[in-house]
Amino acid sequence: MVQEFDKVGVVGLGAMGAGIAEVFARAGFSVTGVEIDAAAVGLGRDRVHRSLDKAVSKGKLTDSERDSIIDRVVFSAEREDLADADFVVEAVPERIEIKRDVFADLDRVCPPGTILATNTSSLSVTEIAALTGRSDKVVGLHFFNPAPVMKLVEVVSTVGASSGTLEVAAEVAKRIGKTPVVVPDRAGFVANALLVPYINDAINVYERRIASREEIDTAITKTAGLPMGPLTLADLVGLDVCLAVMDVLWEEFRDPRCAATPLLRRMVAAGLLGRKSGRGFYDHTGADNPAEE
Numbered sequence: 001m002v003q004e005f006d007k008v009g010v011v012g013l014g015a016m017g018a019g020i021a022e023v024f025a026r027a028g029f030s031v032t033g034v035e036i037d038a039a040a041v042g043l044g045r046d047r048v049h050r051s052l053d054k055a056v057s058k059g060k061l062t063d064s065e066r067d068s069i070i071d072r073v074v075f076s077a078e079r080e081d082l083a084d085a086d087f088v089v090e091a092v093p094e095r096i097e098i099k100r101d102v103f104a105d106l107d108r109v110c111p112p113g114t115i116l117a118t119n120t121s122s123l124s125v126t127e128i129a130a131l132t133g134r135s136d137k138v139v140g141l142h143f144f145n146p147a148p149v150m151k152l153v154e155v156v157s158t159v160g161a162s163s164g165t166l167e168v169a170a171e172v173a174k175r176i177g178k179t180p181v182v183v184p185d186r187a188g189f190v191a192n193a194l195l196v197p198y199i200n201d202a203i204n205v206y207e208r209r210i211a212s213r214e215e216i217d218t219a220i221t222k223t224a225g226l227p228m229g230p231l232t233l234a235d236l237v238g239l240d241v242c243l244a245v246m247d248v249l250w251e252e253f254r255d256p257r258c259a260a261t262p263l264l265r266r267m268v269a270a271g272l273l274g275r276k277s278g279r280g281f282y283d284h285t286g287a288d289n290p291a292e293e
């Protein structure tokens with residue numbers, strides 16, 4: 001064991017952040033979940049409670065287990081409440097100006113030894129680390145959607161991260177029941193560099209009317225044994241997130257496979273973002289929303 005600690009902060013309680021907070025609390029950590037204001041805190045709290053209630057209704061947790069998990073989470077609109085956190089995971093929207101604001105505050109508020117992790121999928125972890133005065137203690141901790149379920153966590157290393165920081169991040173991932181894989185800070189890291197061009201290829205097939213969305217998805221689920229076809233997966237991940245990752249892959253590699261299809265770009269411009277907006281390649285207005293479960 002590299003370092004014993006139990007106080008974790010999670011900044012941002014959207015679909016990913018709430019899932020991450022839940023995973024840490026289930027593993028026995030004391031979690032402080034921080035959002036931007038009281039309304040966002042309320043939404044984040046609801047996400048965590050809904051997910052735990054669902055586990056109770058499925059018989060996966062008892063009422064008292066749920067209650068003790070909830071007791072381990074403090075919800076707050078104050079970043080100052082992270083002053084005693086040993087390890088912080090940031091999961092705020094993928095805009096560098098928002099990250100800049102968050103990391104400036106974390107750097108000021110958290111003790112010098114606190115490791116600051118980012119769940120970014122489309123920004124450079126190295127650039128985020130450079131926003132702080134502790135780039136040796138900044139690391140990527142990239143979860144996959146839905147965070148409570150998916151086992152992989154990419155531990156993203158940068159040229160400035162210390163080996164001790166990477167070791168602690170990988171150990172933390174194991175303590176929350178995940179499988180850590182250390183990957184370099186390059187566009188898409190490893191998993192998204194494989195997954196997102198595959199989704200883009202599927203959108204291309206759909207856009208060119210080669211096959212219907214159902215035929216494309218069935219072609220994959222019934223052959224490759226994946227739980228979801230690429231268009232269903234795009235709706236789960238969020239078309240805006242897919243586009244953001246495609247754009248950084250294109251920017252970095254200029255590989256034609258990484259040029260976002262016009263349809264993907266237009267759907268994002270139209271606000272058709274998948275499950276989170278109610279419509280993407282499929283209509284989700286009447287359906288359960290796994291990303292929000």
Ligand code: 3HC
Pocket residue numbers: 051058060121143144145146147148149150192195227228233237241242290291292293
């Ligand atoms: N939160 C918590 N648990 C959830 C959940 C959520 N949001 N969504 C599903 N689950 C749980 C269910 O409760 C169920 O648990 P159980 O088996 O213990 O009862 C289990 O997951 C299976 O769920 P369902 O039976 O409802 O439905 P499925 O069997 O269809 O599974 C799925 C749903 C887990 C989402 C599965 O379809 C899947 O694994 N899909 C692929 C997801 C994937 O590839 N994610 C990676 C995306 S890439 C990414 O996130 C990176 C980013 O940077 C772009």
